[in-house]
Amino acid sequence: MSQPPIRLLLVHPDSSTGSQLQQAFCAEGFVVHVCADAAQAAEGLADPFAWDLLVVDGSLGEGAAGLCRQVRRALLPLPVLMLAASGAEADRIGGLEAGADDVLPFPFGLAECLARCRALVRRHQLGLEPTTVLRCGPVAMLVEEHRVCRDGSEVTLSPREFRLLRFFLEHPRRIWSREQLLARVWGESEAIELDPKTVDVHIRWLRLKLEQDPACPVLLTTVRGQGYRCG
CATH class of the missing domain: 3.40.50.2300 (Response regulator)
Structure with missing residues (x-):
C-alpha cells in the first residue's frame, strides 16, 4: 500500500x-x-x-x-x-x-x-502514537492527547466539556435531546439526579469557548423542540 x-x-x-x-x-x-x-x-x-x-x-x-x-x-x-x-x-x-x-x-x-x-x-x-483527530469546521480534537484547537489555537476545556464535545464530534449532524445527552455523557445513574438544564449550561460554556459568535452558533446548534446538533 x-x-x-x-x-x-x-x-x-x-x-x-x-x-x-x-x-x-x-x-x-x-x-x-x-x-x-x-x-x-x-x-x-x-x-x-x-x-x-x-x-x-x-x-x-x-x-x-x-x-x-x-x-x-x-x-x-x-x-x-x-x-x-x-x-x-x-x-x-x-x-x-x-x-x-x-x-x-x-x-x-x-x-x-x-x-x-x-x-x-x-x-x-x-515518535508519535497514532492520534485520533475529530473535526467540525475550525475545531479539531486530538482525542488521545486530550487537546482541542480552534483555528490552530488551543482551547482549555473542563473534563465534562471535553466529553460532551467529543460525543458531539463523534456523532455529527445527529440531533440529541437533553435527556439523551445526560444519559450518554453524564451516565444513566447521574442523569437521574440532574436537571436537564445542566446540558444547556455546558452547551453555553462550549459556545463561549468555540464559536466565533456565541449568540449565533454554527458548531453546536439548537433544534427547536428537539435538542442539539453538531454541524
Whole structure:
C-alpha cells in the first residue's frame, strides 16, 4: 500500500527560488503550498493538521523565527526545517534556538534538502502514537492527547466539556435531546439526579469557548423542540 504524499508548507520570499523548490518537491511526490512571507504562512498554519512539514527560509529573519515560535507555542504536531542564509554557526544556532528541528545552510543541493525533509517527517511520525483527530469546521480534537484547537489555537476545556464535545464530534449532524445527552455523557445513574438544564449550561460554556459568535452558533446548534446538533 502506497504512502500518502508529504504535505509541505514552503515559506520563501524569492519567487524564483520558491518556484524551483516547489517544482523539485512536486517532482518527488510532495504536495506543496508556497507562501511569500510569514503573514501568509501564519494563515496557512491556522489548521494544525493540514501539513506534515514546514520549510521556512531564514532570510525572513524575525518572520521565520516567529513562525517557529508559533508552531511550538501552539504545540502543533509539525516538524520545521529552516533554510539558513549561510553555514555560519550563528545562523545555524539561531534557527535551532527559534524552534526549528533542523537547519540546512545555503548553498545546498536539492537532493540533500529532499532527504532532510523526508527524514524529519519520518522521525516525527515514528515518535508519535497514532492520534485520533475529530473535526467540525475550525475545531479539531486530538482525542488521545486530550487537546482541542480552534483555528490552530488551543482551547482549555473542563473534563465534562471535553466529553460532551467529543460525543458531539463523534456523532455529527445527529440531533440529541437533553435527556439523551445526560444519559450518554453524564451516565444513566447521574442523569437521574440532574436537571436537564445542566446540558444547556455546558452547551453555553462550549459556545463561549468555540464559536466565533456565541449568540449565533454554527458548531453546536439548537433544534427547536428537539435538542442539539453538531454541524
